[in-house]
Amino acid sequence: MPPMREAGKGRRAAPPGGGRVSIDVLPDEVLHHVLSFLLAQEAVRMCVLARRWRHLWRYTTGLRISGSAENEAVSAKKLRGFVDHLFLLRGGSPLDMCQFTLLHINDDNDDMCRIHRWIRHVQLCRVRVLSLDIRFNMDCWSRRFYMDDLPLTPTPEESLSITGYCGFNVDHRIHVYAPNLVSLWLEVFYGGVPFLDRMPSLVEAVVRIDGMDGDFCHHADSGDCEDKDCPSCYGVDGDTGCVLLQGLSEAQSLVLISDTKTFIFRRDLKCCPIFSNLKALSLNEYWCVPDDFNALTCILEHSPVLEKLTLQLFCEGPKSNVQMKGSPDPTERSNVISELLKTVEVKCEVVDYKVLNVLKFLNKLGIFVTQNVCSTFKL
Numbered sequence: 047m048p049p050m051r052e053a054g055k056g057r058r059a060a061p062p063g064g065g066r067v068s069i070d071v072l073p074d075e076v077l078h079h080v081l082s083f084l085l086a087q088e089a090v091r092m093c094v095l096a097r098r099w100r101h102l103w104r105y106t107t108g109l110r111i112s113g114s115a116e117n118e119a120v121s122a123k124k125l126r127g128f129v130d131h132l133f134l135l136r137g138g139s140p141l142d143m144c145q146f147t148l149l150h151i152n153d154d155n156d157d158m159c160r161i162h163r164w165i166r167h168v169q170l171c172r173v174r175v176l177s178l179d180i181r182f183n184m185d186c187w188s189r190r191f192y193m194d195d196l197p198l199t200p201t202p203e204e205s206l207s208i209t210g211y212c213g214f215n216v217d218h219r220i221h222v223y224a225p226n227l228v229s230l231w232l233e234v235f236y237g238g239v240p241f242l243d244r245m246p247s248l249v250e251a252v253v254r255i256d257g258m259d260g261d262f263c264h265h266a267d268s269g270d271c272e273d274k275d276c277p278s279c280y281g282v283d284g285d286t287g288c289v290l291l292q293g294l295s296e297a298q299s300l301v302l303i304s305d306t307k308t309f310i311f312r313r314d315l316k317c318c319p320i321f322s323n324l325k326a327l328s329l330n331e332y333w334c335v336p337d338d339f340n341a342l343t344c345i346l347e348h349s350p351v352l353e354k355l356t357l358q359l360f361c362e363g364p365k366s367n368v369q370m371k372g373s374p375d376p377t378e379r380s381n382v383i384s385e386l387l388k389t390v391e392v393k394c395e396v397v398d399y400k401v402l403n404v405l406k407f408l409n410k411l412g413i414f415v416t417q418n419v420c421s422t423f424k425l
Contacts, residue, residue, distance in 0.1 A: 070096070070098065074102065074105070077102050078102060078105045078106050078107050079106075079107050079108075081102060081103055081106040082106045082107045082108030082109070082110075082142070082143065083108070083110075084110065085110050085111075085112055086109050086110055086111045086112075086128075086129075086132060087128065089103045089106055090103045090132070103136075104135060104136040104137070104139060105136075105139050106139075107140075107141065107142045107143070108141065108142055108143035108144065108145075109132075109141060109143070109144045109145070109168075110145045110147075111125070111129055111132075111144070111145065111146050111147070111148075112145075112146075112147035112148075112149075113125050113147065113148065113149035113150070125148070126157075126160060129164060130160075133164065133167045138170055138171055139171060140171055140172050141168055141171040141172065141173040141174070142173070142174045142175065143173070143174060143175040143176075143177075144168045144171075144173045144175070144176050144177070145177040145179075146161075146164070146177065146178050146179065146180070147179045147181075148161070148178075148179070148180045148181065149181045150181065150182075151180055151181065151182050161180075165178075174204050175204070175205075204224075204226070204227065204228065205227070205228060205229035205230070205231075206222070206224060206227055206229070206230050206231070206232075207230075207231040207232075208231070208232050208233065208240075209231060209232075209233045214234060214236070214237030214238050214239070214240060216237050216238050217238075218238070219238050219239070219240060219241040219289065220238075220240040220241070221240070221241050221243065222240050222241065222242050222243060222293070223243045224243070224245060225243070225244060225245060225246060225247070226247050227245045227247060227248055228247055228248065228249050228250075229248075229249060229250050229251070230242075230245070230248065230250075230251040230252070230253070230294075231251070231252045232251070232252070232253045232254070233254045233256070234254070234255050234256060235256045236256070238261060239255060239261050239289055239290060239310050240289075241289050241290075241293075242289070242290055242292070242293025242294060243293055244292065244293060244296070245293055245294070245296060245297070246296050247296075248294065248296055248297040248298075249297065249298050249299065250297060250298065250299040250300075251294050251297045251299070251300055251301070252300075252301040252303075253290060253294070253300075253301070253302055253303070254301075254303040254304070255303070255304040255305060255308050255310060255311070256305055256308075261289075261308055261309065261310040261313075263276055263309070287317055288314045288317055288318075288319065289310055289313075289314055290310060290311065290314055291311070291314040291315070291318060291319055292314070292317075292319050294321075295319035295320065295321050295322070296321075296322065296323050297321070297323065297324060298323050298324065298325050298326070299324075299325065299326040299327075300321070300324060300326070300327050300328070301328040301329075302327075302328070302329055302330075302332075302333070303329075303330045303332065303358075304330070304332040305332065306331070306332050306335050308332075311332070311333075311341065312341055315340075315341055315344045315345070318344050318345065318348050319348065320348050320350065321345070321348055321349045321350075321352075322350070322351070323351065324349045324351065324352055325351060325352060325353045325354065325386075326352075326353065326354045326356075327345070327349060327352055327354070327355050327356070328355075328356040328357075328358060329342065329345075329355075329356070329357055329358070330357075330358050330359065331357075331358075331359045331360050331400070331404075333345070333357075334357070334359065334400075334403075334404050334407070339404075339407045342407070343382055346382050346383050346384075346411075347382050349384055350384055351384060351386055352383070352384040352386065352387050353384070353386050353387060353388055353389070354387075354388065354389045354390075354391075355387065355389070355390045355391070356390075356391045356392075356393070357390075357391070357392045357393070357404065358393050358394075359392065359393065359394040359400070359401055359404060360394055360395060360400065360401070361393060361394055361395045366393040366394055366395060367394070367395045367396065368392075368393065368394050368395065368396065368397055368401075369391065369392075369393050370391065370392040370393075370415040370416060371389065371390070371391050371392075371415060371416060372389075372390045372392075372408070372413055372414050372415030372416060373387075373388055373389060373390060373413070373414075374387055374388075374390070374411070374412050374413050375412045375413075375414060377412075378412035379411070379412040380410065380411040380412050382411055383411050383412075383413070387413075390408065390413050390415060391415075392404065392405070392408075392415055
């Protein structure tokens with residue numbers, strides 16, 4: 047029988063609390079991440095737990111800045127001072143994510159300048175994901191948030207999403223410099239379309255231009271009126287060649303949607319770049335109006351490795367009443383289209399004369415589509 051060991055030898059002391067492990071055993075880096083899931087106000091309050099927690103909130107990897115659901119008007123007013131002091135005390139600690147949910151904001155210079163200052167600060171912290179949800183007071187006249195001339199510079203291997211009713215400056219283009227951007231979602235509701243710098247790492251992009259944007263002209267629909275003082279046709283402060291297409295030219299997948307009254311894409315097509323990596327392209331009816339299809343022809347000619355083309359005509363959303371598919375006929379394929387093009391999809395609500403004109407154009411390129419796998423549109 048082996049000799050008995052002394053009591054307690056070779057055993058670890060039981061942790062306090064009956065075997066339960068305290069959160070305090072976690073390293074600081076983990077606690078910084080845990081605190082990022084709390085509202086910023088709650089994360090700061092954690093400083094009263096213990097001496098070790100006194101400064102942990104300054105290094106959280108994420109900030110969730112939001113007004114309280116109760117007594118929103120008062121809490122939004124108090125939020126301004128809290129956020130100013132929050133950024134002052136945490137300094138330039140890096141951020142993975144920052145989310146703003148701002149309630150009862152006024153459209154005056156005081157609130158707008160403060161929000162712009164906050165955005166500048168989180169960008170200096172090299173924020174990777176920035177989210178803005180702004181709710182204006184009911185008595186505000188415009189209820190729009192205008193981006194100032196601060197360049198948008200996301201950090202490497204990140205996505206950028208600018209959606210909703212965010213307006214842009216009419217007199218000066220926002221410059222988006224994001225050379226390592228992988229994914230882009232841009233919606234322009236009002237103002238001048240942002241200038242996109244080169245994005246060699248871009249994989250996918252969705253760009254939607256609304257009819258209320260600032261790039262339109264009452265005298266020309268393609269940016270070539272004879273008035274040299276027309277900012278839309280001959281450029282505003284910040285214009286340098288192609289506004290959008292040059293920056294998107296290295297994407298692998300593109301969705302380009304625009305109102306027919308807007309011509310920024312057609313203006314860009316005058317110096318159209320080569321889309322050297324583009325394999326999937328989705329367009330709306332903007333590219334098929336007028337019926338000469340110059341815009342559609344141009345972008346197809348400059349997409350040498352395109353494999354899939356989708357035309358979403360006169361309908362909204364991914365679902366539509368009529369869905370037609372086809373592919374180029376090798377014996378009748380036009381030189382305009384890529385030799386790698388295999389699939390062409392046409393989606394619409396009804397096959398009217400406008401859609402038939404598009405189908406006739408596709409026929410000229412040697413592309414024949416079928417509806418419900420029974421009717422071939424060879425016109």
